[in-house]
Amino acid sequence: EAQVTQNPRYLITVTGKKLTVTCSQNMNHEYMSWYRQDPGLGLRQIYYSMNVEVTDKGDVPEGYKVSRKEKRNFPLILESPSPNQTSLYFCASSSLQMGKAFFGQGTRLTVV
Amino acid sequence: RKEVEQDPGPFNVPEGATVAFNCTYSNSASQSFFWYRQDCRKEPKLLMSVYSSGNEDGRFTAQLNRASQYISLLIRDSKLSDSATYLCVVIGSARQLTFGSGTQLTVLP
Numbered sequence: 738e739a740q741v742t743q744n745p746r747y748l749i750t751v752t753g754k755k756l757t758v759t760c761s762q763n764m765n766h767e768y769m770s771w772y773r774q775d776p777g778l779g780l781r782q783i784y785y786s787m788n789v790e791v792t793d794k795g796d797v798p799e800g801y802k803v804s805r806k807e808k809r810n811f812p813l814i815l816e817s818p819s820p821n822q823t824s825l826y827f828c829a830s831s832s833l834q835m836g837k838a839f840f841g842q843g844t845r846l847t848v849v
Numbered sequence: 850r851k852e853v854e855q856d857p858g859p860f861n862v863p864e865g866a867t868v869a870f871n872c873t874y875s876n877s878a879s880q881s882f883f884w885y886r887q888d889c890r891k892e893p894k895l896l897m898s899v900y901s902s903g904n905e906d907g908r909f910t911a912q913l914n915r916a917s918q919y920i921s922l923l924i925r926d927s928k929l930s931d932s933a934t935y936l937c938v939v940i941g942s943a944r945q946l947t948f949g950s951g952t953q954l955t956v957l958p
Contacts, residue, residue, distance in 0.1 A: 768944060770946065777857070777952025779936070779949065779951045780893070780950070782948075785946075792858065827892055829946070831946060833944045836881040836940045836944075837895050838883075838895070838938070838946055842891070843891070
């Protein structure tokens with residue numbers, strides 16, 4: 738079954754404690770991206786990757802890092818989380834030819 | 850100016866009504882267009898692609914106007930189950946997906 742898997746689904750952490758949200762897709766897609774969604778602001782892109790070892794900033798990259806060492810994985814790293822990073826996060830992947838995006842189920846992060 | 854703009858709504862319509870959403874985009878080189886549906890706190894899911902000639906899927910019709918740089922979604926005979934947030938997605942020449950902020954629809958009994 739084609740899918741994008743994010744983990745964890747829910748996370749409560751404290752300010753400054755490094756965390757990683759994993760994202761994995763089984764569709765051999767070139768394109769992967771991370772979004773955060775906040776009330777009234779819609780989906781905002783954090784980082785995206787066009788292929789292995791190719792990553793680029795989206796609209797709101799501050800405070801986040803990503804890596805794309807393998808095609809299937811695109812982890813999101815918060816080196817020093819702050820309360821303003823409390824949000825709902827989605828990972829998505831897409832074939833560059835097809836365009837249709839598949840989303841993970843989301844990670845609800847709370848930073849206290 | 851945002852690359853992709855949508856009226857956030859909310860749109861509250863009675864069952865059976867026809868409702869239309871628009872989405873404007875700023876990059877004239879944009880190549881592909883989609884509508885996604887998002888239920889509360891869940892991941893967005895593809896509703897339909899948008900083709901230049903316009904396309905229909907049951908009660909849903911999508912249209913693209915390249916000259917005016919907007920896409921539209923028309924829902925006929927609204928059902929309670931259509932209540933959701935509708936997101937337009939534009940793919941640019943660099944193949945990057947850009948989402949609109951979404952339009953919230955509530956269909957009332």
